[in-house]
Amino acid sequence: MYGASFGHDRESDATSDGPEAGSDLAAQQDRFDQLIADDARIEPRDWMPEAYRKTLVRQIAQHAHSEIIGMQPEGNWITRAPSLRRKAILMAKVQDEAGHGQYLYSAVETLGTSREQVLDLLHSGRHKYSSIFNYPTLTWADMGAIGWLVDGAAIMNQVPLCRASYGPYARAMIRICKEESFHQRQGYEILHTLAHGTSAQHEMAQDAVNRWWWPSLMMFGPPDSDSSHTEQSMAWKIKRHTNDELRQKFVDACVPQAAVLGVTLPDPDLRWNEETGHYDFGPIDWSELYRVIKGDGPCNAQRLAHRVAAHDNGAWVRDAAAAYAAKQVARAASPEPAPAGAAA
Amino acid sequence: MTADGPRPRSSDWPLWEVFVRARRGLSHNHVGSLHAPDATLALQNARDVYTRRQEGVSIWVVPSDSITASSPDEKDAFFDPAADKVYRHPTFYQVPDGVQM
Numbered sequence: 001m002y003g004a005s006f007g008h009d010r011e012s013d014a015t016s017d018g019p020e021a022g023s024d025l026a027a028q029q030d031r032f033d034q035l036i037a038d039d040a041r042i043e044p045r046d047w048m049p050e051a052y053r054k055t056l057v058r059q060i061a062q063h064a065h066s067e068i069i070g071m072q073p074e075g076n077w078i079t080r081a082p083s084l085r086r087k088a089i090l091m092a093k094v095q096d097e098a099g100h101g102q103y104l105y106s107a108v109e110t111l112g113t114s115r116e117q118v119l120d121l122l123h124s125g126r127h128k129y130s131s132i133f134n135y136p137t138l139t140w141a142d143m144g145a146i147g148w149l150v151d152g153a154a155i156m157n158q159v160p161l162c163r164a165s166y167g168p169y170a171r172a173m174i175r176i177c178k179e180e181s182f183h184q185r186q187g188y189e190i191l192h193t194l195a196h197g198t199s200a201q202h203e204m205a206q207d208a209v210n211r212w213w214w215p216s217l218m219m220f221g222p223p224d225s226d227s228s229h230t231e232q233s234m235a236w237k238i239k240r241h242t243n244d245e246l247r248q249k250f251v252d253a254c255v256p257q258a259a260v261l262g263v264t265l266p267d268p269d270l271r272w273n274e275e276t277g278h279y280d281f282g283p284i285d286w287s288e289l290y291r292v293i294k295g296d297g298p299c300n301a302q303r304l305a306h307r308v309a310a311h312d313n314g315a316w317v318r319d320a321a322a323a324y325a326a327k328q329v330a331r332a333a334s335p336e337p338a339p340a341g342a343a344a
Numbered sequence: 345m346t347a348d349g350p351r352p353r354s355s356d357w358p359l360w361e362v363f364v365r366a367r368r369g370l371s372h373n374h375v376g377s378l379h380a381p382d383a384t385l386a387l388q389n390a391r392d393v394y395t396r397r398q399e400g401v402s403i404w405v406v407p408s409d410s411i412t413a414s415s416p417d418e419k420d421a422f423f424d425p426a427a428d429k430v431y432r433h434p435t436f437y438q439v440p441d442g443v444q445m
Contacts, residue, residue: 041369043402089431096432167369185437185445192440253444260443 036237041167044110052236055229056166057111058127059238061118064104065129068122069303071097073137074146082140089186090143096179103172110168123308131289132215134297141194141201141208147187149209149216149254155180156250157220160240169238188257195262202262209258210266217281218289220247226286251279359408360386362393364400372404380405 028047035042042048071094078094081087105115121127132150137143158180161173194205221227221243233239241249251270258265269282291297357379363372375394380386386405395403414422430436439445 035368043365043368045402085431088429092429092432167371170369171371179432181434182432182437185434185439186431188439188443188445189437257443257445260440 036165036235039237040165041170042165043167051232053111055233055236055238056169057108057113057118059233060104060108060111060169061113061121062128062130064101064108064118065122065127066133067097067101067104069129069133069307072303072306073133073135073299074143076137077140077143080140081143086143086190093147093183093186096183100176100179103175104169107166107168107172119311123304123311125295125304128293130219131292131297132219134292134299134303135211135215136298138211139204139208141191141204142212144187144190144194144205145208145212147183147185148191148257149187149212150219151180151183151187152254153216153219153250155184156246156253160246161238163237163240165237188261191261191263205261206263209263213266214284214288217247217251217284218286220244220250222286222289223284248278251281255279357381360390360405361408361411362386362390363404363406364390364394365402366400368401372402375399377408 029049032042032046032048032052035046042052074090074094074097078087078090081090105118108118109115118127122129137146155177158173158177162170162177164170164173191205191209194201196202221230224230224242224244227243230239230242234242254265255270255272267282269280271280273280292300295301358381359377360380360383361377362375364375365372378386378389378393380389383405387403390403390405394400426432
């Protein structure tokens with residue numbers, strides 16, 4: 001949807017660099033810097049620093065992978081949704097995640113990196129995806145907690161990305177945010193229904209919130225003091241807020257929402273701070289995040305194995321589509337005579 | 345306009361669809377079409393026909409016969425699968441009074 005990959009232009013630009021390549025490069029860098037300073041968007045055919053391109057490929061691809069892997073924890077409950085209504089909604093949501101992955105892979109391709117390359121990086125474990133999807137979905141209430149907290153955190157992260165400096169990424173995010181808004185609401189609705197149901201249902205809702213709260217706070221990434229990419233990404237206007245700023249915003253939004261649900265957030269240190277105008281919250285166990293990122297979460301191996309198997313098992317579909325297309329081209333080129341048997 | 349002559353008429357030239365990016369940050373939008381003998385001239389003609397008042401900062405031209413379009417006759421059947429899925433919209437869900445979401 002963003003047009004073709006423009007990788008070739010990049011190559012021809014590089015080969016046309018003559019003796020004045022040095023001053024050309026400086027001029028291009030100036031122009032790029034000026035566009036960023038003016039809060040303008042960088043488009044695929046613009047010159048951009050290699051590090052900017054690399055950062056975008058890494059970030060957008062990881063974002064795409066998260067959407068694709070993110071289908072698994074929720075897909076787990078489609079067959080066991082408690083009603084046809086809930087099942088239809090859950091399927092629509094999982095379909096959206098697949099679509100969001102596609103928008104983002106297309107945005108990666110505008111940077112001259114193919115979809116096959118980044119899928120290979122995911123499948124071989126060299127690319128990461130959001131650690132939140134390495135947690136299991138144990139009960140139906142997890143569908144509610146994921147919608148409310150995980151999608152809520154994702155939206156908090158993604159809304160500022162609609163103004164990211166790279167045009168195709170920003171435009172993909174606008175579409176995604178628009179579609180995400182039902183995801184959070186349906187989750188909240190599930191939890192609200194459970195929390196106002198029987199005591200067993202209320203307990204189930206509370207248990208899901210207990211398990212998803214802290215991992216959701218970790219979704220914003222390491223604290224600013226430990227975040228290696230934040231400073232450069234903010235200078236390039238890919239990121240607009242730091243991890244800690246967004247995390248605080250998320251906590252502030254969730255506390256009143258939890259009160260209406262009638263569930264408790266599992267943090268004894270959570271309290272309103274009159275001075276700062278924000279909610280204070282307890283320390284996050286960062287060792288858990290790093291452990292899960294390293295591959296030692298409850299479901300890392302299962303998620304990746306399932307993803308690779310889905311890709312491999314789908315090979316015959318891709319092969320069949322290519323064979324059919326080739327056959328159509330061949331037929332159009334030389335209309336075959338009717339098969340001998342058909343005349344009889 | 346119906347002048348038949350030895351020169352090829354412009355309508356014999358392939359048709360090109362023109363997409364213009366109004367400004368940085370926006371996607372290219374379809375603005376119309378024109379005839380041109382090749383891509384380079386199509387681009388130049390598109391500039392003259394569609395961006396005389398600085399309507400754009402970037403133009404794409406695409407051969408019209410490269411575009412596969414859905415059939416208007418099949419519009420209903422084609423788009424029908426989305427018709428009964430109102431739950432894809434956030435307004436489908438009740439949010440309790442006072443909740444900011």
